[in-house]
Amino acid sequence: MHLNSNNPQEHLQVQTTSGIVAGTIDPQTGVRTWRGVPYGADMGGENRFRAPQPAPSWSGVRTTTNYRPPAMQTNFGWKDTVIGTEDCLHADIVRPDTDDVLPVVIYFHGGSFVSGSSHEKVLQGHFLANATDIVYVSLNFRLGVLGYLDLRSIGEDCAANPAILDQILALQWVHENIAAFGGDPNNVTIMGESAGAASVIHMMCAPAARGLFHRAIAQSTPLSSVHTKAQAAMWTSTLLDGMGLSRLSTLEHLREVPAEELVRVGQSMLFTGRELRELNLSFMPTVDGTTLPAHPLDMFRAGQQAPVPLIIGTNADEASFAKALYQRTKARQRAARRLLEAYDAKNATAVIQAYSDVSQRTDFAEFLADAVFWGPSVIAAGEHRKVAPTWMYRFEYASATMRRLGLGAMHTADLMAVFGDREGTRSSKIDRFGSTVAFEAVVEVMQRNWGSFFHTGEPGPNWPRYDFRGDDHPGRATAIINEHPSIVYDPKRHKRRAWEAFDMRSWQGREAWMRIMGPEQ
Numbered sequence: 204m205h206l207n208s209n210n211p212q213e214h215l216q217v218q219t220t221s222g223i224v225a226g227t228i229d230p231q232t233g234v235r236t237w238r239g240v241p242y243g244a245d246m247g248g249e250n251r252f253r254a255p256q257p258a259p260s261w262s263g264v265r266t267t268t269n270y271r272p273p274a275m276q277t278n279f280g281w282k283d284t285v286i287g288t289e290d291c292l293h294a295d296i297v298r299p300d301t302d303d304v305l306p307v308v309i310y311f312h313g314g315s316f317v318s319g320s321s322h323e324k325v326l327q328g329h330f331l332a333n334a335t336d337i338v339y340v341s342l343n344f345r346l347g348v349l350g351y352l353d354l355r356s357i358g359e360d361c362a363a364n365p366a367i368l369d370q371i372l373a374l375q376w377v378h379e380n381i382a383a384f385g386g387d388p389n390n391v392t393i394m395g396e397s398a399g400a401a402s403v404i405h406m407m408c409a410p411a412a413r414g415l416f417h418r419a420i421a422q423s424t425p426l427s428s429v430h431t432k433a434q435a436a437m438w439t440s441t442l443l444d445g446m447g448l449s450r451l452s453t454l455e456h457l458r459e460v461p462a463e464e465l466v467r468v469g470q471s472m473l474f475t476g477r478e479l480r481e482l483n484l485s486f487m488p489t490v491d492g493t494t495l496p497a498h499p500l501d502m503f504r505a506g507q508q509a510p511v512p513l514i515i516g517t518n519a520d521e522a523s524f525a526k527a528l529y530q531r532t533k534a535r536q537r538a539a540r541r542l543l544e545a546y547d548a549k550n551a552t553a554v555i556q557a558y559s560d561v562s563q564r565t566d567f568a569e570f571l572a573d574a575v576f577w578g579p580s581v582i583a584a585g586e587h588r589k590v591a592p593t594w595m596y597r598f599e600y601a602s603a604t605m606r607r608l609g610l611g612a613m614h615t616a617d618l619m620a621v622f623g624d625r626e627g628t629r630s631s632k633i634d635r636f637g638s639t640v641a642f643e644a645v646v647e648v649m650q651r652n653w654g655s656f657f658h659t660g661e662p663g664p665n666w667p668r669y670d671f672r673g674d675d676h677p678g679r680a681t682a683i684i685n686e687h688p689s690i691v692y693d694p695k696r697h698k699r700r701a702w703e704a705f706d707m708r709s710w711q712g713r714e715a716w717m718r719i720m721g722p723e724q
Contacts, residue, residue: 232329239271242376243292252361273320307386313397330623335654338386344369348469353435353489358454363491374415400424426579481545503586516596520611521572557701578702641686
């Protein structure tokens with residue numbers, strides 16, 4: 204790690220496989236930080252849609268004191284401005300200002316596979332690195348049309364899952380380089396929230412990632428959010444239509460299109476048609492048989508995922524916004540049935556009945572949250588406990604303001620507690636005042652348990668495994684995380700059983716994609 208004993212900043216200059224990087228000490232938190240360290244090459248031009256390549260070498264010392272632009276995405280503003288770059292394969296590294304060899308945490312950001320960055324304020328990791336004594340690595344990777352659309356239906360000269368390959372390359376880079384930053388390459392936790400948690404699951408399922416990490420944390424994972432090959436072909440056709448291109452267009456045509464136009468049209472696909480109501484997003488990884496060999500639920504049921512210790516869980520009010528979507532019971536029932544019947548019409552009624560026929564707006568919000576997050580997660584936890592230690596949680600903390608607004612422990616609420624940054628998320632702007640005592644108690648609970656897991660592979664001793672029923676305990680222990688943490692066993696049992704009987708692996712909508720790519724194709 205030390206390059207020149209005469210240099211007072213020697214501990215901030217690090218030799219990587221591509222060249223020397225020079226970081227800085229953050230003046231507010233005192234951590235060492237290296238920002239925008241390349242782990243892969245520029246994926247624009249001829250590299251677009253292809254598998255990533257390692258970062259090219261450079262001579263001299265590369266200054267890494269400023270964050271790099273994120274992957275290309277729109278800002279979702281009125282002007283639909285495109286931000287970011289195709290040269291996005293960078294990592295941000297943070298550690299305490301010591302020379303200790305520390306466990307490593309690799310973080311995948313969320314953002315529905317279309318937005319986000321490694322250095323969003325709450326994800327910068329300064330407080331977490333200091334509090335839990337780790338080397339923290341936050342990643343950028345390709346998003347949306349450039350990272351999460353399988354274009355093989357119009358040509359084979361592309362990767363089915365560019366973003367997953369980016370993430371695997373990043374794990375390989377960490378394995379080869381992190382010791383130079385004082386990290387232990389044999390003690391690596393992968394971690395993410397929302398789409399980032401799905402990335403954690405994808406790494407657990409990807410054969411090429413095996414052995415590059417040793418434990419995993421998946422927070423609010425939309426675990427079933429994957430495409431079949433037919434779905435990906437449908438969305439490719441939709442993209443070509445939106446671009447005003449012939450359906451006979453090739454990959455070369457799309458490589459010639461300005462990236463900004465490609466991204467802008469791609470993002471617009473998110474909100475057109477009825478597919479969003481059926482949870483069929485335009486950009487998700489594709490089960491390609493190689494990078495992602497099978498649907499994650501199938502891999503977990505077959506015990507083919509990485510057998511590493513896993514913490515998995517959800518927030519109590521992930522979809523609290525949904526209470527405002529439908530005011531009439533019949534409208535809620537139609538929406539719930541439409542969503543479910545796009546996957547498994549046979550078992551749709553049983554799921555709806557488990558949520559009291561979604562007669563109340565709170566029932567519908569819980570149903571939607573469970574369809575996306577909790578249902579698949581609880582199935583995965585039940586399967587993973589057969590191959591490796593597993594812990595499950597429900598995050599329930601919400602401030603008085605968030606409870607009064609009816610939002611509760613909404614999606615992403617857990618990030619402030621894990622990262623110890625009350626001001627780090629957008630929702631914090633509506634929750635600036637009031638006592639911080641309860642919040643600080645929740646931060647202590649999460650960082651103590653997460654930190655223990657980073658170092659030992661187990662959370663604190665008061666959190667039982669999500670295990671089988673025994674003579675002296677009912678099994679399926681779930682930690683309730685709030686200012687007064689507790690343990691419950693097999694929460695929402697009848698709803699769990701309804702989801703276990705429901706098949707949400709394959710979307711059957713848009714008339715089963717014109718009877719699997721009929722005359723129009």
